[in-house]
Amino acid sequence: MSDPLVPGANNIYIPTMEMAWQQLDILLHHNIRLTNKTAAAIKALAYSPLIIPDNIPGSEVEASAENGEVNVKATMYAELPFKHSFDTIQGSFGNKKVKYFGITYSYEYRDYIDILSYKDEKHFIVSITPQDTSKEILFCMGYNQFHDFNKLYKSVNIDIADAKKKESWRTSFMENDGFSAPKINFDLTQQLSSVQGQQFRAGKETYTITNASLRNAFLLTEKGATVFNEADMMAALDSIPVKRMIFDSPYTIILRKKTSPQPFAMMTIADTELMTLSANTDPF
Numbered sequence: 001m002s003d004p005l006v007p008g009a010n011n012i013y014i015p016t017m018e019m020a021w022q023q024l025d026i027l028l029h030h031n032i033r034l035t036n037k038t039a040a041a042i043k044a045l046a047y048s049p050l051i052i053p054d055n056i057p058g059s060e061v062e063a064s065a066e067n068g069e070v071n072v073k074a075t076m077y078a079e080l081p082f083k084h085s086f087d088t089i090q091g092s093f094g095n096k097k098v099k100y101f102g103i104t105y106s107y108e109y110r111d112y113i114d115i116l117s118y119k120d121e122k123h124f125i126v127s128i129t130p131q132d133t134s135k136e137i138l139f140c141m142g143y144n145q146f147h148d149f150n151k152l153y154k155s156v157n158i159d160i161a162d163a164k165k166k167e168s169w170r171t172s173f174m175e176n177d178g179f180s181a182p183k184i185n186f187d188l189t190q191q192l193s194s195v196q197g198q199q200f201r202a203g204k205e206t207y208t209i210t211n212a213s214l215r216n217a218f219l220l221t222e223k224g225a226t227v228f229n230e231a232d233m234m235a236a237l238d239s240i241p242v243k244r245m246i247f248d249s250p251y252t253i254i255l256r257k258k259t260s261p262q263p264f265a266m267m268t269i270a271d272t273e274l275m276t277l278s279a280n281t282d283p284f
Contacts, residue, residue, distance in 0.1 A: 001149045002044055012216050013149050015056065016231035017192075019074035021045040023061045024233060027070050028202040035201070041194035042209075057135070068237035070207070073230065080130035080137065081224035083112050088222055089180050101222035102180025113179065117163035118170040125160060126179055130224055137225060139181050187217040199238070207235040 005011045025032050025046075034046055053059045058077035064070070089100040103109055112129040116138070123142030130137065138156065146152040163171055173179075195212035211234040219226040250270040256263035269275075 001048070001153070003148060005146065005148055005152075007144075011149070012218075014076060014216060014227070014229040015048075015051045016059075016074040016076050016229045017195075017212075017214060017233075018045055018048045018051045019053070019056070019059065019061055019076075020072045020231040020233045021048075022051060023063045023072045023074065024070060024235065027063050027065055027072065028207075031203040033201045033203075038200060039194065039198040041192070042198050042200060045195070069210075069234065070236075071232075071234045073232050075231075076229045077227070078135075079224070079226050080132060080135055082128065082222075083131055084108055086222040091180060091182070093182055099183045100180040101183055102178065104176065104178045110173065113173060115171045115173055115177075117159040119159075125156060125163075139179075181220075183222070184218055184220040187215070189213060189215040195233075200235075206238040208238055209233065209235045 001013055001015075003013075032046065034043060038046075053061070056076050058075075060075050062071075062073045086101040086103055089102050091098060091100040103113075112133075114127045114129075115124065116127050117123075117125040119142070125141070126139045128137045128139070129135070140152075140156050143152050143155060146155065190213065192212040192214055196209055199206055199208050201207070211232060213232045215228070215230040217226075217228040247269075250268065253265075253267050253269065254263050255265040
């Protein structure tokens with residue numbers, strides 16, 4: 001939410017990468033430590049507000065750790081069909097012809113399409129409530145001047161609150177009013193170069209992020225919206241010490257049945273008296 005928006009470009013935010021990072025922190029027992037050398041992209045993930053999975057529809061998080069490598073995956077999926085299908089409309093965006101969906105005023109739409117704020121034809125907010133009435137889709141016109149999504153979202157909420165104090169006609173969908181929005185369809189996967197290859201510390205160990213990828217898919221038509229997002233992150237220890245396990249000083253041997261708390265044989269070995277010397281033969 002705090003990443004700078006690129007002016008004149010499409011910008012997308014869905015919090016699965018934050019969910020993946022939070023799971024990574026749990027997997028490493030909350031021992032992740034950042035330094036002045038930590039990349040800004042990692043700091044943005046680490047310092048982002050806590051994502052509560054209950055607020056994210058269809059969210060799942062998977063995690064595993066093995067042989068000095070940790071893997072986390074976070075996904076989000078939501079289908080938001082409209083109660084009634086909108087009309088398909090031909091229109092243009094800039095100088096290109098695109099497909100729109102929308103309506104002029106109709107009684108059957110009155111209960112689930114709302115005007116939350118209207119200043120003029122270049123500055124307004126329309127809300128559509130899908131079949132799942134606990135959700136809503138906001139279409140906001142006139143908010144492309146903000147530096148990041150945090151500031152944009154704050155301004156949207158301020159305008160919605162202010163609209164309640166103004167003339168009622170500004171928030172009433174009346175006869176001859178019209179609404180239309182372009183249909184959207186994309187499925188994009190990208191490697192996050194700003195995250196991939198970066199390092200962080202967890203306790204006394206240093207990890208390198210060997211993979212960070214994000215998939216965004218979104219479909220918006222006259223029938224409703226479907227959104228899918230998946231974030232993958234993999235980190236590995238910078239160097240895993242070679243394990244030399246040679247019993248060349250006093251040690252202990254325990255023989256036991258795995259399901260029993262009581263061993264059936266134990267011995268401590270402190271010298272070579274019981275060992276097979278190089279010149280001896282196998283006693284068995």
